[in-house]
Each structure stands twice: as structure tokens, then as C-alpha cells.
Amino acid sequence: MYKVKEVAETTGVSVRTLHHYDRIGLLKPEEVSSAGYRLYSDENLERLQQILVFKEMDFSLHEIKDIIDRPEFNRKENLKKHKELLLAKKKRLEEIIRTVEMTIDSIEGGYQMENKDMFKGFDMKEIEEHQKKYSEEAKGRYGKETVEKVEKRTAGYSSEDWGEIQNKTDEIYKRIMAGMDYGPEDPGVQRAVADWRRFITDHYYDCTLDIFRGLGDLYVDDPRFTKNIDKYQQGLAAFFKEAIHYYCDQQEK
Amino acid sequence: MYKVKEVAETTGVSVRTLHHYDRIGLLKPEEVSSAGYRLYSDENLERLQQILVFKEMDFSLHEIKDIIDRPEFNRKENLKKHKELLLAKKKRLEEIIRTVEMTIDSIEGGYQMENKDMFKGFDMKEIEEHQKKYSEEAKGRYGKETVEKVEKRTAGYSSEDWGEIQNKTDEIYKRIMAGMDYGPEDPGVQRAVADWRRFITDHYYDCTLDIFRGLGDLYVDDPRFTKNIDKYQQGLAAFFKEAIHYYCDQQEK
DNA sequence: GTAAACTATGACGCAGCGTCAAAGTCAATA
DNA sequence: TATTGACTTTGACGCTGCGTCATAGTTTAC
Missing domain, CATH: 1.10.1660.10 (Multidrug-efflux Transporter Regulator; Chain: A; Domain 2)
Incomplete structure (x- = not known):
């Protein structure tokens, strides 16, 4: 005692x-x-x-x-509920981290951050920015229709959807990373690239080869993107771009 | 306004x-x-x-x-510093979530979780269990030495190490998953398998082909493992096993 | 036998809000 | 124009998980 x-x-x-x-x-x-x-x-x-x-x-x-x-029943129920809660917390944390990163990048790069973006995750920004840049460059090729379509689509996304997107992004990056020693033309890498394109098409807009190539360029040209990707591994952004280009070349043949 | x-x-x-x-x-x-x-x-x-x-x-x-x-408050500096903190917090949250998941699994599988294991990640459990089973089966082949070696090694692991392990596991699973449509002998899958074996060797014990094969079997034979793996995708455990077997067969030739 | 160390029970306080309640305001509609 | 319904305001109390006194009884060591 x-x-x-x-x-x-x-x-x-x-x-x-x-x-x-x-x-x-x-x-x-x-x-x-x-x-x-x-x-x-x-x-x-x-x-x-x-x-x-x-x-x-x-x-x-x-x-x-x-x-x-209480006996087991309660325990399990409780644990499961609790897990949901924790996952929600985690998601929120992830969003905030991404926001912080964005803020830092925007300070460094002299980018302007809009209010509505301050509270969102990075991924939506990525897609939107790219869409904007691209549609400016390609002017008449796609009109405002495409842009508006994207906006409409992404507007309805819940935080759950964004979580899924974050997950997918993570997966793709990791798969690409795993193939860095084997060159951009490695089949595993190429499959990841293809999956990425399909994912964009499914979730945002029809990602044509032209657009896709542009996205790849953006990854190395825009320091904000480069930074975010290279967080996974030094040089991943450049490698990713190469892989995308290779993919596009193959598709065009 | x-x-x-x-x-x-x-x-x-x-x-x-x-x-x-x-x-x-x-x-x-x-x-x-x-x-x-x-x-x-x-x-x-x-x-x-x-x-x-x-x-x-x-x-x-x-x-x-x-x-x-405070007027001298430097946004950028502070944000950078505190991003680290946020990441640490996220890691901790992830650990907690894993613990909760483990607890749920242990209830569902009818396993009793000992207190000492409750704070550890799933992976250690995985290795330990396997090691136990294997060393029982293979009795004299490795004595207690191997087992003790593993325990000594893993005992010193910090929560940071466990985080890294979790990350690697996640990566491997995702890479395997990505190749499920192409069969176990797909080079991408096989590379992931090889990476997994190397990882085990680096972190726990010399993962011989025999042991590795046994680990693969465990993934489908032990419902607790199966469940954990199939959380990623239905049938991933079985596929993983096949891939490991194929890998071992190739190595033996 | 006395001091030092330990124990008890209350009671208040604190953060960071959630959750009413009662009452005022604004915009649209009937 | 009057009324509804969505919003807003300011209280005020409740909640969790204790920390922190204050006051008082108990053990133990010397």
C-alpha cells in the first residue's frame, strides 16, 4: 500500500x-x-x-x-470515434502548415496572397495559379470557359476532398521519388506521372499534354512550387519536370 | 469589411x-x-x-x-521557426493516431496489448511478433541472440525514429499499391519490395530470404497484419505477399 | 515531546471557450 | 409598411483538469 x-x-x-x-x-x-x-x-x-x-x-x-x-463494446466505439476526431485535428494542422508555408513563400517571393487563400491549403492555390498563368499564355486557345469550369468545380470541394487531394499528391511525390535513381523514363515513374495527370483531369480540368507540360515547367520555374516539392527531396521538382516531359513526348508519338 | x-x-x-x-x-x-x-x-x-x-x-x-x-516581431523569422514546431506537433498527433489504431486492432483481433507496447508504433510490434514466431519455428537456427539483438536495437529508438519508420512503411505500401494492376513481378513493385527488405535489415536485423518470406506469409496469415495493410487497399496484403515471394524466388536463382 | 514532513478537506482561480437567454438590427418579402 | 427570419449584440453560467492557497489533523524521527 x-x-x-x-x-x-x-x-x-x-x-x-x-x-x-x-x-x-x-x-x-x-x-x-x-x-x-x-x-x-x-x-x-x-x-x-x-x-x-x-x-x-x-x-x-x-x-x-x-x-x-465498461466492457469491450464501449471501448471500441470510443476509440473509433476518437480516431475520427484526431484525424480531423490532423487535417486542420496540415492545412495550417501549408498556409504557413504559403505565407513564408509569399513573403520571400513577393507574391500577394489573397484573403480567401490565406485559410486554404496549398493545393487549390497550385491548381488555380497554374490555370491562371496558363490561360493567360494560351489566351484564345481556351477561353474563359475552361477557367470558369475549374472554379465551379473546385468551389464545391469540402475539406474532406482537399484531404484526399493532399493524400494523392503525397503518394505521387513518393512514387516519383522512389524512382529518382532510375531516370525519368523508368516505368514506375512514368506510371506515377500518368496517374497524376489522370488525377488532375478527374478533379480539375482536362489536362491536355500542352497544359501538363506547362505544369511541369512551372514546377521548376516558380520557386514557390519548387520549394514545396523539393521539401520531399532535393531535386525532385526538376526530376518531376523531366519525367513529365518524357511522358508527354511519348504520348505524342 | x-x-x-x-x-x-x-x-x-x-x-x-x-x-x-x-x-x-x-x-x-x-x-x-x-x-x-x-x-x-x-x-x-x-x-x-x-x-x-x-x-x-x-x-x-x-x-x-x-x-x-511586439514591434520587433519578425513575421518571416517567426513563421519559419514555428513551422518546425507545427511539424513536430503533427508527428506527435500521427503517433497518437497510430496508437489508437493499434488499440482498435488489438481489440478486434482479440489480442491483448501490453502496456509497454501501447506507446510504440505498429511496426515494432510487427517485427517483434514475426521475430518471435520465426524464432520459435526455426528454433536453433538463430538462438536468443538474434532476438535480443533486435530488442536492444529497437529499445533505443526515439519517437522520431518511429516517425521515420512509419513514413517509410507508408511509402512502401503506396508504391506497392501503385503496381497492383501490373502483377507482383512488376519492376516497380519489386524495387519497393527490395527497399522494404533493406529497410528491415538496416533497422532491425539481417532479413534473410527465409525470414523475409515468412514475413510475407504473416501478412496474410495473421488477421491483424492483414487488416492493417488492407486499410490501404483491399487485397494489398495478399499482393504484397505474392510480391515478396516472387522477389525471394528471383534472389535464390 | 516536539519539530518536520506528510496528509486531509475545502474553496477559489484559470483558460478558452460552449451554450443558453434576452434583446436589438437588417434585408427581403407579402 | 409591417412582419418575418437571419444576424447581431451583451451578459452570465458551465465545463475540464487541475494549480494553489488555507486550515487543520497525523506520522515519524530524534
Whole structure:
């Protein structure tokens, strides 16, 4: 049997915390001495360990009580729900990180950031910017129709969709990276490139070979993009561009 | 000039939060209409963005006020510094999520998770389990030495290391997935397999072909592993196994 | 037997809002 | 023009997970 201070010292929680856990019924000491002293058993300690574990997972004390006290059913349900919550948190964090990156880049590159973009992820910006630049260059080739189409499409995207996009981007980059030692014409790399193009087509606009080539150029010409891609690995942007060009050449034959 | 709801919706914070920030002087609206309506300017929005970034980094509102209001506050520098923090936080979140997932799996698979494992990533579990099973089967071939070696090595791994491992695992799975349409003998797939083996060798133990084959089997024989892998895509585990077998066959020739 | 170290129970405080409630405002419609 | 419905305001209380006194009883060591 251990008294409060002993428990506190060995587990790292404060005495006050133990009081609190007792009060709310989360961790009742096995015994109470005649003088009212809390006496904890080994089992109590084990339970405390459990509690601490779940606390690490960001559960509330109330939820922890549910999880530990109730049979498996509750536990699983709770965990699953909690996981959703954590994933949502993560997504938000990712968005913010991307925003921060954007902000830094915009300061460095002297770019102007519009308000509505300040709170969005990087990917939408990427697509929009490219679309804009391209449509300026290619003027009459596609009119405003294309641009407007894209805007309409992307406008309806939820944060879930953006999450998916982020995921796909990540996947593509990693696959490209994996082939960097084998040259841009490596079949694995080429498949990744093809998938990327299809993804753009599915989610934004018909990514013709011309446009695609332009996108590849953008990756090295625009420092903001280069930076973002090279975060994965030095030189990835350049390699990506090469791969895209090779892909386009092949397709045209 | 934007009214509260507009600001709330575009930034994701609640109206109440805006009220609160106003009250404590953290974010005062540029103007107040004759009717007492809060009207936010673009600069207000920028400031809000800053606030949110620092909040994500777990600064208190009070600290945030200090930081932002200090005249020598260098946006760019601060953003860069704190991006690191954000990334660290994301990593931690990811670890927590994995732990939660593990817990769910362990319940579903009927496995009991020991406390000591609860803080570790799935991968270590994977290796350990496999190592155990294998060393039981292959008894005298490797003695306890191998097992102990692994334990010693992995014991020293920091959470950063585990993060790296998780990243690599993720990468491999995605690369394998990308080749599922082309069969297990696809060169891209085979390279991913080879990378995986090398990774295991580098981080845990000498992954001989025998052991590697066994690991592949485990992916489909052990429902816990299967589940974890098939989360990426239905049938990935089976495909992975095939790919590993093919790889081993090739290596033996 | 006395001091030092430990224990108890209350009670208040804090952050960062969520969540009513009551009341005023604005724009569109009937 | 009057009314509706969407928005806005200012309180004020609640909540979590304890920290931090204050006051008072208990053990232990010497």
C-alpha cells in the first residue's frame, strides 16, 4: 500500500491530481486508513497507468472512465470515434502548415496572397495559379470557359476532398521519388506521372499534354512550387519536370 | 469589411471565439457599426491567421498577444521557426493516431496489448511478433541472440525514429499499391519490395530470404497484419505477399 | 515531546471557450 | 409598411483538469 506522495513520485502525477481522480471516481484508492489517508494498491497503480496511457491519447477523463470501466463494446466505439476526431485535428494542422508555408513563400517571393487563400491549403492555390498563368499564355486557345469550369468545380470541394487531394499528391511525390535513381523514363515513374495527370483531369480540368507540360515547367520555374516539392527531396521538382516531359513526348508519338 | 459570421465561416473559428478575442483585446475589429456590429478588415484577418498559427503551436492567448504585438516581431523569422514546431506537433498527433489504431486492432483481433507496447508504433510490434514466431519455428537456427539483438536495437529508438519508420512503411505500401494492376513481378513493385527488405535489415536485423518470406506469409496469415495493410487497399496484403515471394524466388536463382 | 514532513478537506482561480437567454438590427418579402 | 427570419449584440453560467492557497489533523524521527 502506497501513500499519495509515493504514488505521485513514482508515476509523475501530482498529489492534487490523485485527489481529483478520487473525487471524480476515476481512481479510488483501495483502502483508506483510519485517519483518512489514501492507500493505493498495486492494482490501483496499474489502473493509473492505463489512465495515463489514454490521457496521452487525448481522451477526456470522463471518456477514460467509460473506456476502462465498461466492457469491450464501449471501448471500441470510443476509440473509433476518437480516431475520427484526431484525424480531423490532423487535417486542420496540415492545412495550417501549408498556409504557413504559403505565407513564408509569399513573403520571400513577393507574391500577394489573397484573403480567401490565406485559410486554404496549398493545393487549390497550385491548381488555380497554374490555370491562371496558363490561360493567360494560351489566351484564345481556351477561353474563359475552361477557367470558369475549374472554379465551379473546385468551389464545391469540402475539406474532406482537399484531404484526399493532399493524400494523392503525397503518394505521387513518393512514387516519383522512389524512382529518382532510375531516370525519368523508368516505368514506375512514368506510371506515377500518368496517374497524376489522370488525377488532375478527374478533379480539375482536362489536362491536355500542352497544359501538363506547362505544369511541369512551372514546377521548376516558380520557386514557390519548387520549394514545396523539393521539401520531399532535393531535386525532385526538376526530376518531376523531366519525367513529365518524357511522358508527354511519348504520348505524342 | 466583414461581419462576424463571414469571418467565422471563412476561418473556421466560432463567433463566440471572435467575441472572446475582442473582449480580451487579442483581436479588435477595425470598426464598429453604429448598431454595435463588429466589422473586420483584411488586416484583421491577417492578424487572425497569425493568431491561429500560434494557437496551433499551443501558445496561450496571452502569450500570443505578447508575441504579435511586439514591434520587433519578425513575421518571416517567426513563421519559419514555428513551422518546425507545427511539424513536430503533427508527428506527435500521427503517433497518437497510430496508437489508437493499434488499440482498435488489438481489440478486434482479440489480442491483448501490453502496456509497454501501447506507446510504440505498429511496426515494432510487427517485427517483434514475426521475430518471435520465426524464432520459435526455426528454433536453433538463430538462438536468443538474434532476438535480443533486435530488442536492444529497437529499445533505443526515439519517437522520431518511429516517425521515420512509419513514413517509410507508408511509402512502401503506396508504391506497392501503385503496381497492383501490373502483377507482383512488376519492376516497380519489386524495387519497393527490395527497399522494404533493406529497410528491415538496416533497422532491425539481417532479413534473410527465409525470414523475409515468412514475413510475407504473416501478412496474410495473421488477421491483424492483414487488416492493417488492407486499410490501404483491399487485397494489398495478399499482393504484397505474392510480391515478396516472387522477389525471394528471383534472389535464390 | 516536539519539530518536520506528510496528509486531509475545502474553496477559489484559470483558460478558452460552449451554450443558453434576452434583446436589438437588417434585408427581403407579402 | 409591417412582419418575418437571419444576424447581431451583451451578459452570465458551465465545463475540464487541475494549480494553489488555507486550515487543520497525523506520522515519524530524534
